[in-house]
Amino acid sequence: MTKIPLLDLRAQYESVRSEMDAAIASTMEQMAFVMGPAVRELEAAFAAFLECPKVVACANGTDAIHIVLHALGIGAGDEVITVPNTFIATAEAITMAHATPVFVDVHASSALIDVARIEAAITPRTKAIIPVHLWGHVADMDAIMAIATKHRLAVIEDTAQAHGARLRGRRAGSFGDAGTFSFYPGKNLGAYGDGGAMSFRDPELAARCAKLRDHGRTDKYLHEVPGFNSRLDTLQAAVLLVKLKRLDAWNAGRRRVAGWYQERLASIPGLTIPSSTNEVEPVWHQFVICHSHRDAVKARLTEEGIAWGIHYPVPLHVQPAYRSLGYKEGSFPVAEQLSATCLSLPMYPELTESDVDRIGSTVRRAL
Numbered sequence: 628m629t630k631i632p633l634l635d636l637r638a639q640y641e642s643v644r645s646e647m648d649a650a651i652a653s654t655m656e657q658m659a660f661v662m663g664p665a666v667r668e669l670e671a672a673f674a675a676f677l678e679c680p681k682v683v684a685c686a687n688g689t690d691a692i693h694i695v696l697h698a699l700g701i702g703a704g705d706e707v708i709t710v711p712n713t714f715i716a717t718a719e720a721i722t723m724a725h726a727t728p729v730f731v732d733v734h735a736s737s738a739l740i741d742v743a744r745i746e747a748a749i750t751p752r753t754k755a756i757i758p759v760h761l762w763g764h765v766a767d768m769d770a771i772m773a774i775a776t777k778h779r780l781a782v783i784e785d786t787a788q789a790h791g792a793r794l795r796g797r798r799a800g801s802f803g804d805a806g807t808f809s810f811y812p813g814k815n816l817g818a819y820g821d822g823g824a825m826s827f828r829d830p831e832l833a834a835r836c837a838k839l840r841d842h843g844r845t846d847k848y849l850h851e852v853p854g855f856n857s858r859l860d861t862l863q864a865a866v867l868l869v870k871l872k873r874l875d876a877w878n879a880g881r882r883r884v885a886g887w888y889q890e891r892l893a894s895i896p897g898l899t900i901p902s903s904t905n906e907v908e909p910v911w912h913q914f915v916i917c918h919s920h921r922d923a924v925k926a927r928l929t930e931e932g933i934a935w936g937i938h939y940p941v942p943l944h945v946q947p948a949y950r951s952l953g954y955k956e957g958s959f960p961v962a963e964q965l966s967a968t969c970l971s972l973p974m975y976p977e978l979t980e981s982d983v984d985r986i987g988s989t990v991r992r993a994l
């Protein structure tokens with residue numbers, strides 16, 4: 628019985644090995660390990676990919692959100708709206724900026740921010756909204772931008788799970804004041820280590836963030852503002868340049884796998900597959916099913932050598948780290964229900980139709 632992992636980074640590496648090894652070797656020849664030429668090249672190439680004027684690379688996706696918040700002057704005493712069903716980094720970036728996360732529940736059908744609940748969470752202290760494009764789907768950016776304009780709030784799209792996803796043809800991360808990306812190895816576009824980026828429509832905000840990620844410097848030893856050390860390594864930029872060329876094809880591969888799953892998992896009583904509207908071209912960072920008998924499915928998959936994940940088992944409002952925010956169990960029933968029932972199945976472009984057959988029939992038998 629061959630095992631099926633949640634993600635197969637080795638298979639991906641094998642498919643690009645010679646070009647990747649050459650790119651890494653050439654970076655070694657240049658010996659420009661920090662802010663070398665590949666960083667600028669990646670920023671330009673990723674901006675072109677996103678069809679967004681400016682991209683600034685940084686050290687990771689958490690810093691990307693933090694740097695944008697800092698550049699927008701958001702800090703102590705300010706509130707930032709986001710969702711409780713995300714990786715903790717979204718909230719951490721807010722608390723790193725000394726601002727307060729304010730959670731808003733999500734839609735059961737999409738697991739994305741419920742735009743009808745945003746206005747009730749806005750107070751005079753609210754400064755920004757951070758929608759999360761969870762699992763490779765895209766939040767309702769039209770409604771979010773309309774609310775933000777009306778209340779003069781900034782919008783930072785947490786696009787760490789949705790590199791390349793589109794809403795009505797436009798890439799996720801190009802709607803708000805900024806999009807933030809993680810290049811953690813397991814993301815749709817992943818480095819061989821940590822990495823991140825910020826995308827902007829406003830070149831002036833981009834320039835401020837570029838300065839902040841590199842010690843606030845305007846020249847080698849001239850520092851205009853106190854900044855951070857949050858640069859993307861040249862080696863990681865070189866790795867990402869090799870992968871970026873293939874990202875659209877890899878995302879199309881994920882959509883093909885998602886289609887196979889949707890066929891095989893159709894009409895199982897009680898099983899739902901959260902996803903966004905028809906106007907979205909998702910990139911399936913995770914393929915997630917929800918069922919009240921999740922434990923039975925987990926057990927069957929494990930017996931069959933099929934890996935699974937839960938994204939995420941404990942919503943942020945009940946994490947020990949955020950106890951001081953004063954939320955309780957029951958504060959966000961939809962997010963809590965998703966945490967209790969969601970299950971991520973293997974998802975990567977190299978999965979075959981027979982792998983999906985095996986996974987699908989295992990889920991069906993378990994239920």
Ligand SMILES: *Cc1c(COP(=O)(O)O)cnc(C)c1O
Nearest residue numbers: 687688689714716717787809811
């Ligand atoms: C991965 C992730 C981040 C953080 O990215 P890092 O590069 O690990 O710091 C932020 N938000 C979401 C939704 C993520 O999935």
